Amino acid sequence: MKKFIEKLHFITHDIEQHTHTEQARIACEAGAKWIQYRCLTKGDDELLKDINVIADLCDDWGATLIVTDHIHFNEKADIQGFHIEDMDADFVALKLRLGEAITLGGSSNTVEGLIRLAQQGVDYAGLGPFKTTTTKPNNAPLLGIKGYADAMILLKQQHIDLPVLAVGGVTIDDIDQLMATGIFGIAASSAINQADNMRNAYLDFYDKVM
Numbered sequence: 001m002k003k004f005i006e007k008l009h010f011i012t013h014d015i016e017q018h019t020h021t022e023q024a025r026i027a028c029e030a031g032a033k034w035i036q037y038r039c040l041t042k043g044d045d046e047l048l049k050d051i052n053v054i055a056d057l058c059d060d061w062g063a064t065l066i067v068t069d070h071i072h073f074n075e076k077a078d079i080q081g082f083h084i085e086d087m088d089a090d091f092v093a094l095k096l097r098l099g100e101a102i103t104l105g106g107s108s109n110t111v112e113g114l115i116r117l118a119q120q121g122v123d124y125a126g127l128g129p130f131k132t133t134t135t136k137p138n139n140a141p142l143l144g145i146k147g148y149a150d151a152m153i154l155l156k157q158q159h160i161d162l163p164v165l166a167v168g169g170v171t172i173d174d175i176d177q178l179m180a181t182g183i184f185g186i187a188a189s190s191a192i193n194q195a196d197n198m199r200n201a202y203l204d205f206y207d208k209v210m
Contacts, residue, residue, distance in 0.1 A: 003081075003103045003123040005163045006034035006064065007185030008209045010202065012054075014041055015193055023193050024054040028061035030202040036083055036187070038068035051077045066103065074098055081105065083126070087113055091120035107167075109140035111151040118155075118162040126187050127151060129168025130178070133190070138168065145177050152182035172201075175208040185209055 010027045012020040012035070024035050037054055039047060047070060055078040058065040066081045071094065073079060081103025084094065095104055105124045106117045117125045127148065129138045143151075148166055155162065163184035170178065171191050178186065186209050195201035 004064075005103075005124045005184065008032070008206055009034045009036055009066075009126075009165060009185065009187040010192060011036040011038050011068075011187055011189040013038060013189045013193060015190075018193060018198065020050050021053045021057070023198070024057050026198045027192070027202050028057050028063055030199045031206065032061070032063055032202060034064050034066065036066040036068060038083075038189070040069070044072075048073060048077060051079065055079065064103070066105065071098060074102065081123070083107070091117065091122050095121055109138070109143075111154050114151060114155060114162060114164060115158065115160060118160045122162070124163040124165065124184070126165050126167040127183075128166065128187075130166050130174065131169030133169035142168075145181060148178060148183055149181040156182070172204050172208060175205070179209065 010032050012023045020037060020039055027035060035054060035058055037051060051067060051073060055065050059078060064080045066083050067073060067079050068083050069085060071082050083105040085107050087107055091106060098104060103123045106122045107126045108114050108117060114125055114127060129140060130143055165185045165187045166178045166183050167187040170186055170188055175186060188205055192198060192201045192205060
């Protein structure tokens with residue numbers, strides 16, 4: 001079953017300016033249709049409290065809620081999917097555990113990783129890092145525009161139809177060139193949630209991506 005995947009993924013993050021729930025609320029009010037809750041610093045009770053609040057926001061605004069990792073919360077909250085950051089994860093087993101209705105995304109630093117994800121049946125993939133980012137430290141080589149262009153050409157040659165999102169340090173000025181490579185969309189965090197006006201930053205990203 002092919003899932004609907006939004007072209008702009010907003011990812012919450014631990015920042016001083018806004019809590020995760022505030023970030024989700026502002027993004028939803030700006031029209032976001034895809035919220036990825038990424039919090040790796042809290043215990044289960046706090047995580048579930050956040051998730052339930054954000055799930056209600058997403059339900060009110062018609063947005064999809066994706067949770068980073070934390071698959072043990074499946075069926076404990078109104079979560080539509082999970083994004084798994086472990087690039088060595090067994091996604092076939094995860095799909096069996098979570099069920100076909102749950103959207104499953106994965107991360108990759110290379111086109112070889114994208115091919116593996118596609119073969120294991122993920123619904124979408126984040127490919128990065130595009131540029132240096134402090135949101136998710138990564139020692140993998142920076143891909144730049146050429147890295148995405150080359151990856152999309154190779155996937156097309158191998159007839160692999162996988163929604164690929166650029167992630168890692170993407171700014172508003174990068175979007176036109178990135179989308180021209182043939183990628184499906186953009187995943188963004190700090191360029192939006194650390195902007196002077198988060199709502200306007202989201203809208204600017206949305207206009208560019210869509």
